[in-house]
Amino acid sequence: MKLVALLVASTFLVRSMTHELPQSSQxxxxxxEKTVFGKLPDGREADLFTMTNAAGMVVKITNYGGYIVSITTPDKAGKQEDVTLGVPTFADYAKGTPSLGPIIxxxxNRIANGRFTLDGQEYTLAQNNNGNHIHGGPTGFDKRIWTAKAIDGKEPAVQLSYLSKDGEEGYPGNLSVTxxxxxxxxxALRIDYKATTDKATVFNPTNHAYFNLSGLKQDVMNHELMVAxxxxxxxxxxxxxxxxxxSVAGTPFDFRKPTTIGTRINDTTNTQIRYGKGYDHCWVFTDQSKKLKLGATVYEPTSGRLMEVFTTEPAVQVYTANNLNGNLKNKEGIPLSRRFGVCLETQHFPDSPNHANFPSTVLRPNETFQSTTIYKFSVK
Structure with missing residues (x-):
């Protein structure tokens, strides 16, 4: 009987210990996981895809505009926090945002006067930014419902597809995009772009996520930026x-070595800083190859979070949220104010269709556009 009692007590103890293990040990x-995110006024549904890896990182993507809704990563103490700017509900996204994480x-970026000439024909686009065209127009990729396919596995993925029809927003060609x-x-969050067209067109996609590695506790002026x-x-x-x-040498644009973003951002003696109200410029990578290379890093010393940006693109637009004004708030009620995030938009050069000396953004029939960008998170 004593042996039976001892076995019962041991079993109870093991069960109790197992039940009391902290969640983080699992x-x-x-x-x-796919859930309904919300509905547009016309009744079309948008979905939300929540991807989790074995390390516990969580990324949420919606097929409305391909928005990165959130990226949750640990700090150096292991605390998981969101490191991107977003708004609370689908209705807020549907109203329109200052490009808080969508596919662009x-x-x-910009095309001068909303015009370009291709193969002798001039095309006219919307002038939606100080008389110029920006980010695909008023109804660009960020306002479309994409066809989505969830890919489950150890490295979960969501594949978004969209057919941009000939003449959409003034662009030529039926463009099939994935x-x-x-x-x-x-x-690491990997983004692969692929596209084909049935007519010569121009194409320069990117993602417009705003990052804040502090876990949204303060602005990004103490973040250390490196751009290669x-x-x-x-x-x-x-x-x-x-x-x-x-040349970036001797200017506020020299980030070849990690430098705190806020150190020179207000140097209004620099004409380019005045034009951008801070940083809103296209850096040209020293390595102009199409191979996947390290283009930039961002480090936040308090949290210890490090983000490395790898890309096949020739440039990156660094934008320090100079135009956010605090009118929008995220789901925690935090105002999205000026310089509360930093964008690293990997891309070809802005206005390339109007500059013969810039790398071409022309895509022709029987060609396939392919590009990859990776945002990799760690701590140090």
Whole structure:
């Protein structure tokens, strides 16, 4: 009887100990979950895809505009926090945002006067930014419902597809686009872009996520930025490239070594800083190859979070949220104020269709556009 009692007591103790193990000791289950995010006024539903990897990183993507709704990663103490700017509900996204994480297209950044000529024909686009065209127009990729396919597994992914019809927002050609978000096991979010067209067109997609590695506790002025670029595009007062590539040496744009973003951002003796109200410029990578390379890093010393940006693109637009004004709030009620995030929009050069000396953004029939960008998170 004593032996039986001892076995029963041992079993109870083991069960109690198992029940009391902290949740953090349980390995998260990698996978993807699909839920309804909301409805547009016309009744069409948008979905939300929640991807989790075995390390516990969580990324939420919606097929409305391909928005990155949130990225949750640990700080150096292991605390999981969101590191991107967003708004509370689907209705808030549907109202329109200052590009808080969507797919941008057909053309990321600006095209002068909303016009370009291709194969002898002039095309006219919407002038939705100081007389110029920006981010694909008023109804760009960020306002479309994409067809979504969830890919479950150890590295969950969501594949978004969209057919941009000939003439949409003034662009030529039926453009078939696929964007795949993959949450990798090494805490990296990989974005693969692929596109084909039946008529010559221009194409320059990107993602416009705003990052704040503090866990949204303060602005990004203490973040340390490195950009592997020795040149930056000069712009006119309306932020259209002049065609000149400026050396970053000796200027507020020199981030070849990690430098705190806030150190020189208000140097209004620099004409380019005045034009951008801070940083809103296209850095030209020293490595202009199409291979996947390290283009930039961002480090936040208090949290210890490090983000590395790898890309096949020739440039990155660094934007320090100079125009956010606090009118919008995120789901925690935090105002999204000026310089509360930093965008690293990997891309080809703005206004390339109007500059023969810039890398071409022309896509022709029987060609396939392919591009990859990876945002990898760690701590140090």
């Amino acid at each position: 390995a998260p289950k990698a996978g993807i 297209g057909r053309y990321g 964007v795949t978000y993959t949450l990798q096991k090494d805490n 670029a020795d040149k930056v595009l000069a712009t006119d007062p309306k932020q259209i490239p002049t065609g000149e590539l400026l």
